[in-house]
Amino acid sequence: MKELIKLENITKNFGNLRVLDDFSLTVHENEFITLLGPSGCGKTTILRILGGFETADVGRVFFEGKDITDLPANKRNLNTVFQKYALFPHMDVKANIAFGLKINGKSQKYIDDKVDYALKLVNLNGFEKRSIDKLSGGQQQRIAMARAIVNEPKVLLLDEPLGALDLKLRQEMQYELIRLKKELGITFIYVTHDQEEALTMSDKVIVINDGYIQQMGTPEEIYNEPENAFVADFIGDSNIIDGLMIKDRLVRINGAEFPCIDEGFGNNKPVDVVIRPEDVLVKDRGYGRINGTVLTRVFIGVHYEMLIKSGENDFEWLVQCYEKYDIGDEVSLDVIPSNIQIMHKPTSSDEEAIDIDI
């Protein structure tokens, strides 16, 4: 795949606050990339630097090999779908969609056709004359998409576009977005703090925190093999436990030794161990590796979620299972080797920073 966008060593400060620190990123053509991170992590800033609304203090931005760092927003061949859509309230639907086309001096015929096409694409044909405040949130969302894509950008930047919608609509729109992406065949750069959205839609997810990339990879990689405690914690629920790597393929957690599949951490080295709650097996007393007591139990639909206290330092495991145990029940826990994820301890108090070129 051809290289489309390249951010090189971007640093950005707001006042005394460093939002991005020597940040680099490469995006290829026709990718659906999601920048995922908690609010304030710098993901929106990256998008705004790409869109031309902010300028980096240090570093360059390349688009198709050309340096566009100093190009103003209105000269860039990429369009943004804004967080709250930013539809122009004093214009009707058609005027909104046609806005960019008019500025580019397209003919009326072209504009009409294009608006027509775009409305069909987002399943809102016939809405031309509607005024913006008569639209529902989902409809506004679609119009915002339509307004961006009629300009045929090479890249569409989406800044938490589904954030203002309710859960059901959000799920619907996720499929819609994937469909649009396929039909248009352009690059999507998607910013969200919602891990579910990221995992559902993306080809690649980049987890960002404190202005650094924490991990990047396919949704599966990110979920199954978090590279540090932050990613593990941010993506889904996790049990993150201090462990001791006794030797290759054997780790000591919570006073018991567990076989695992990781190698190369050295002997008797402290590590972080991540185990997903659904990967913890709950068995009757005596049938597992460590013993524990059920502290709380909540039924959350398909399964039960429990806190189980166990081991030498009373670690509280978050556990999901289909069977019902009562509070106070004495149980045993086990984990199969491939579900144990071993990570290096961070070297400093800061979260470990990993710069990766995609």
Added chain:
Amino acid sequence: MKKIIFALSLTIIMVVLAGCGSGSGEKVYVYSYGDYFDPELIEMFKEETGIEVILDTYDTCEEMYPVIKNNSASYDVLCPSDYMIERLIEEELLSEINFDNVPNIKNIGDKYLEMSREFDPENKYSVPHTFGTAGILYNTEMVGDKVIDSWEDLWDEDFAGEIVMQDSIRDTFMVAEKILGYSLNTVDEEELKEASELLKKQKSLVYKYANDSARDILASESAALGVIWNGEYLYALELNDKLDFVVPKEGSQLFVDSWVITKTSENKENAEAWINFMCREDVAKKNFEYLTYSCPNVAAQALLDEDILNNEKVFLTEEMIDNSEVLKDLGPKGNELYSKYWKQFKAE
């Protein structure tokens, strides 16, 4: 966008218009006491000479002085009173009148020019407009049986809340000074202090301190008696025939209000044309009929009825003139002294 351009151009047009309004055509800026000549004369003057009169008014000379002194606004012609003219001359704020442009000066009686020499020793700067004296205008019905003939009647507690006093430093002090038997131009601090004490005592009896509007208050019977210029008498009488006027026996103040031209005048010839116009006998007569302040214009006097000329309340007798004093400029020290005691009295 169109609207912005529209608004912008509207603004520009307005500015230009307003600019033109004051830029094109001949003008003369006149600054005088309020209602001090017949407004119709402005139209007449414009018709005859093409010069437009821009009129502004002040209530007291003291109000006019800082404007001229600081040249914060530029006027051409002023109509101040005697003592103020003296001060303006002293401070070189006036320009000499070119009497070649004011041939009608011949209409002004010699005895009035003589009076003027008190403050304009060579008759170089001023042309008399009106003269007169202060007295008490009273409502014959409201004062009842009392005979009004003294300034002290203004201290009569029976008239509490029905007395109108002037609201102008020198004119107000004048009343007290006359009662105390001092000169109107005293700069003796003790005497001034005494006068201000006297005024303070009167304050609770006074309905209002007012200048030009005093006659309306008296005419509408909101007050019974008040200090007023003899020129207001005829006019007030028209509004209310129960009014009468007296010049108190202690004597009074003789004033001469005259036209002068400012040093900074940019339309000096227009200013002279205006003064000349005001001195014309028909104009002066018309003005007198409107204003009823005694006019020093002998030619105009000749056109008036005998009755009026002989009405001693309008045209003062020699005796009255002799019994009166003209205000003099007191110099910076004296003025400051008056200001100080004026303020004290007002703050009471």
Added chain:
Amino acid sequence: MKKYLKFIYIGIVVLFLYLPIIALVVLSFNESKSMSVFSGFSLKWYEEMFSNRMIMQAVINTFTIAITASVTATIIGTFAAVGIDGMKTKQQNLILGFNNIPLLNADIVTGIALLLTFLMFGISLNWGTVYLAHVTFCIPYVILSVRPRVNKSVNTLYEAALDLGASRFYAFVKIVLPELRPGILAGLLLSFTMSVDDFVITHFTRGAGINTISTLIYSQVKVGIRPSLFALSTIIFALVLVMLLLVNFLSKGRKESVIY
């Protein structure tokens, strides 16, 4: 019972507010000059008013100054409101602090300060100085009414327009201005009113022969109130009434409340 009390209370306050105005209106049609007795209907004070050059000139001055000053102030203030939004919080606070000075300061101090400044720089007082003074005290009102409209969503709309290829000017005129319009209109109206209503600042900064309605009344009251001023009041009141009703009517149609 409580309801009646309410109505009576409101009635008294309204009477208090309108009594002077009603009195002026009635007296303006009075045949005689008397201020207490109505002796017959007459329009002569209106005639006198319209033929009085000083009054007419004052009316013209009042409105030319109010229109030019409020338009100028609205333009500068609107740009400023947007510009201030682009500043850091500290700068914003500093500038808004200065902006508030003419609003909170006593008129008399503002007037004197401007007078002293004009004279210090050798500017003779004239129409222009009044205009400049009025713009000075109108700008804060414009900023006050426009600034709340310059918020995050307007910023985003502006960026959205840039994103779609609009130039900064085009985006400002086509997107930002329409968004700010209610605020701009309110600011314009507010500064127009403030300008028409001002006496104190005009009093100190006016030049030779430049009278506005306010300064004219002030000097006329000293000479003696003439009923032609009542006629003037009546006409002004009628104009204000019509204008306010019109503005209210128009803004109701658009669901934007401009006044209040």
Added chain:
Amino acid sequence: MTYKKSLAVPFIIWILAGTIIPIGAIAYYGLTDRNENFTLENVLAIGDSVHLQALWLSVLLALISTVICFLIAYPLAIIMRNSNLGKRGFMIFLFILPMWMNFLLRTMAWQVLLEKNGVINGVLETIGLPALEIINTPAAVVLGMVYDFLPFMILPIYNVMSKIDDSVIEAAYDLGASTSKVITKIYLPLSIPGIVSGINMVFIPSLTTFVISNMLGGGKINLIGNIIEQEFTVSSNWNLGSGLSLVMMLFIIVSMIFLERFDKTGEDSFI
């Protein structure tokens, strides 16, 4: 974006020329004598008995007017808040309309009304009541202040009140509060921002006016505003006038800081 900031440049220039330099000018005049030597005399002159008396009277009359305005406006604001929307608009319109009349005309109207032989006394006489003699007294000046500035008290208080959620009031009643308790414990604390800006907008113009005292005081009421005005127009001692203005500014600042302490959020309720 610096481009955006640059839009404020004309405004900043204007602030500089129209606000900062003028205040500098007043400070310069106020702190020098006629010979342009530095002196504190003009500022300290506020200690003169004449000036102190005027200042005291100004503060007194302004306070009285403010209290009266508040007492009239507060119940009015509650009544307006509790009436239905259509009526509210009409009422605001009613209360605002006189404000749009020229300030001088309104004040002049009171002179006409209150004159001893004026409209009010004419009416009183006809119906056989004793005459009202308050013109040219402090009472007339207070009346003028209340009349001219009352809407400035009504509007901010109403503005804040209309934002109080109905359910808060209902909750108070629900919890057993009486109407008077609701007013003192709910309305009053919640409307403090409005009250503060109302007080500011009545007190300061009352404190500094010279027009009202001039037109309704008959030359007998000398407020600090009159003193300053006269230093500029009659006495022509600009240095003293400026010095006293500086004191007045100080007074305004102090009273605003004082009021600010009651209300940290007052800014948005202004106007």
